[in-house]
Amino acid sequence: MAQAAVQTQNEPRVVLSARGLTKIFGAFAAVKDVDLDVRHAQVHALIGPNGAGKTTVFNLLTKFLQPSAGSINLLGTDITRTAPDKVARRGLVRSFQISAVFPHLTVLDNVRVALQRPNNLATQFWLPMASLNRLNERAEELLTAVGLHNERNALAADLSYGRKRVLEIATTLALDPKVLLLDEPMAGMGQEDIGNISGIIREVARERAVLMVEHNLSVVADICHHVTVLQRGEILAEGDYATVSQDPRVRTAYMGTEEA
Amino acid sequence: MSHVAHSTNSKPAAEPGVKVTTSATIFLLAGLALLVVAPLFFYPIFLMKLLCFALFACAFNLLLGYTGLLSFGHATFFGGAAYFTAHAVKVWGWTPELGILLGVAGAAGLGVVMGFVAIRRQGIYFAMITLALSQMFFFFCLQAGFTQGEDGIQQVPRGHLFGVIDLSVSTNMYYFVLSVFVIGLLLIWRFINSPFGMILKSIRENEARATSLGYSVARYKLGAFVMSAALAGLAGGVKALVFQFATLTDVAWQMSGEVILMTLLGGIGTLIGPIFGAGLVVTLQNYLATSDFPVTIITGVVFMVCVLLFRRGIVGEFYASRLGRSLSFEHRH
Numbered sequence: 211m212a213q214a215a216v217q218t219q220n221e222p223r224v225v226l227s228a229r230g231l232t233k234i235f236g237a238f239a240a241v242k243d244v245d246l247d248v249r250h251a252q253v254h255a256l257i258g259p260n261g262a263g264k265t266t267v268f269n270l271l272t273k274f275l276q277p278s279a280g281s282i283n284l285l286g287t288d289i290t291r292t293a294p295d296k297v298a299r300r301g302l303v304r305s306f307q308i309s310a311v312f313p314h315l316t317v318l319d320n321v322r323v324a325l326q327r328p329n330n331l332a333t334q335f336w337l338p339m340a341s342l343n344r345l346n347e348r349a350e351e352l353l354t355a356v357g358l359h360n361e362r363n364a365l366a367a368d369l370s371y372g373r374k375r376v377l378e379i380a381t382t383l384a385l386d387p388k389v390l391l392l393d394e395p396m397a398g399m400g401q402e403d404i405g406n407i408s409g410i411i412r413e414v415a416r417e418r419a420v421l422m423v424e425h426n427l428s429v430v431a432d433i434c435h436h437v438t439v440l441q442r443g444e445i446l447a448e449g450d451y452a453t454v455s456q457d458p459r460v461r462t463a464y465m466g467t468e469e470a
Numbered sequence: 471m472s473h474v475a476h477s478t479n480s481k482p483a484a485e486p487g488v489k490v491t492t493s494a495t496i497f498l499l500a501g502l503a504l505l506v507v508a509p510l511f512f513y514p515i516f517l518m519k520l521l522c523f524a525l526f527a528c529a530f531n532l533l534l535g536y537t538g539l540l541s542f543g544h545a546t547f548f549g550g551a552a553y554f555t556a557h558a559v560k561v562w563g564w565t566p567e568l569g570i571l572l573g574v575a576g577a578a579g580l581g582v583v584m585g586f587v588a589i590r591r592q593g594i595y596f597a598m599i600t601l602a603l604s605q606m607f608f609f610f611c612l613q614a615g616f617t618q619g620e621d622g623i624q625q626v627p628r629g630h631l632f633g634v635i636d637l638s639v640s641t642n643m644y645y646f647v648l649s650v651f652v653i654g655l656l657l658i659w660r661f662i663n664s665p666f667g668m669i670l671k672s673i674r675e676n677e678a679r680a681t682s683l684g685y686s687v688a689r690y691k692l693g694a695f696v697m698s699a700a701l702a703g704l705a706g707g708v709k710a711l712v713f714q715f716a717t718l719t720d721v722a723w724q725m726s727g728e729v730i731l732m733t734l735l736g737g738i739g740t741l742i743g744p745i746f747g748a749g750l751v752v753t754l755q756n757y758l759a760t761s762d763f764p765v766t767i768i769t770g771v772v773f774m775v776c777v778l779l780f781r782r783g784i785v786g787e788f789y790a791s792r793l794g795r796s797l798s799f800e801h802r803h
Contacts, residue, residue: 272682274678274681274682293686294681294682295681295684295685295686295687296684296686298681298682298683298684299684303682303683303684304682305682306678306679306682310676310678310679310682311676311679312671312672312675312676312679313675313676314671314675315671315672315675319668322668323668323669323672323680323683324683326665326668326669327683327684327685328684331665332665332666332669332685333665333666333669333693334664334665334666335660335661335664335665335666335667335693335697336660336664337664337665338660338663338664339663339664339665339667339668341664341665342665342668381683385683385684
């Protein structure tokens with residue numbers, strides 16, 4: 211297995227942090243007292259067995275769910291009580307576990323929709339559609355960057371699963387987010403697409419923070435600087451991949467199954 | 471429209487946006503020409519009624535077809551505007567165009583209130599809240615003084631358009647109604663094919679994704695709701711002048727149901743579908759009114775047959791056919 215990613219610099223600044231993050235559904239605590247620090251220009255992985263609460267943590271951080279307790283801080287601002295669309299406007303943008311594209315829009319339109327708001331072209335009900343053409347240049351640039359340019363006039367629904375995930379990353383990047391949350395970006399992908407997306411994520415993380423949920427451990431080993439292991443809603447271990455993968459508790463709880 | 475779109479790449483492929491083919495343009499102009507000469511062949515009041523309901527259905531479809539919200543309270547905007555216009559013209563002596571504008575503004579105001587309360591709910595809850603609010607408005611109209619209760623506002627003068635054109639001449643009135651209808655359709659066309667319309671479309675496609683891209687979904691829905699209400703008000707205000715009265719019938723829940731029926735029959739999410747739906751329902755009502763058959767049973771049967779045979783509505787099915795695809799002037803997938 212590949213070496214753990216090289217530790218860059220000495221600990222860049224924290225851009226997203228959570229303290230004591232807790233979510234209780236009825237009598238069930240899906241997430242318990244989780245502390246998390248996501249740093250600039252780093253890829254941070256959130257791993258753990260099914261039902262460990264990874265996606266719930268995502269939903270809490272992006273405010274799609276309201277935490278039962280704890281606080282979240284984004285770029286120095288407390289966002290514990292901020293609405294999800296506002297969180298997105300502050301620079302924390304997520305992808306979804308189930309591919310989130312606008313299926314009946316073209317690939318180009320998918321990216322243009324993402325570009326409309328930052329370019330103040332979202333509320334004009336009196337302008338013709340052609341007014342959106344000034345977003346084309348940037349949209350095509352983004353599509354070229356992720357290798358989707360040739361499919362730009364296809365309907366998003368007609369793309370393969372892997373290409374949809376790539377499109378989703380392109381639309382997310384259109385917002386020029388400070389922090390990117392990717393929920394299982396490689397799930398259900400072929401080896402070729404995995405390599406492609408790994409490359410894109412690594413590239414993206416040069417200028418922003420990435421937090422990703424991922425099951426594919428070779429990907430985690432390959433591109434992630436920091437790993438947090440969740441189990442039953444609690445943090446089991448933390449550190450770089452080498453440290454975490456040697457932790458006996460982690461081996462029994464999660465990775466043990468791989469080597470058994 | 472978007473022939474002039476970006477052409478940095480040599481690959482000939484479908485341009486995003488809306489394309490109007492030549493045959494579709496001819497089709498549209500023919501339709502308009504038919505409407506222009508129609509009063510030579512049909513009773514003008516019937517035609518005007520048809521145009522009012524067609525506009526009402528198109529306004530309703532702006533919400534259902536393009537935002538995915540099923541309102542069960544649109545009679546409030548249609549009938550409410552009819553009362554406002556009738557009152558302004560009859561009691562305050564306003565000119566017809568100002569009366570209609572008041573109706574539109576009033577309907578938009580009611581839309582802000584109803585939309586604000588209902589917009590955060592989905593599906594059946596949204597429908598029920600809009601129904602409940604429109605029932606409240608019905609009882610308000612029943613009790614309020616200016617609406618004249620059970621009698622309604624009768625003998626509303628049509629007056630002179632811009633103080634010049636005498637609308638009591640039914641040909642003048644017809645062309646006035648036709649103009650309002652065409653303007654209304656153009657407005658809807660613009661809303662749908664605008665940057666705002668694009669966001670509405672994306673919200674309908676994937677609401678969670680739209681939120682995660684930073685769009686405040688509730689605000690966009692409210693915007694669409696108010697636009698739909700205002701246009702329904704435009705139809706209602708004109709209708710009050712056509713029939714020269716405003717009554718409780720226009721604010722009753724049956725009216726909300728009727729507009730849903732028209733839209734579904736014609737084809738949700740198509741620009742011209744609701745026009746055909748409205749045409750069918752109004753025509754049926756008109757011809758059956760003099761026969762022994764109960765109107766509601768016949769329209770009910772027609773509705774059931776349509777739902778069973780053409781799911782997409784008359785125009786929706788037509789677009790799905792081969793001929794329809796070549797004639798379609800709407801961006802459909």
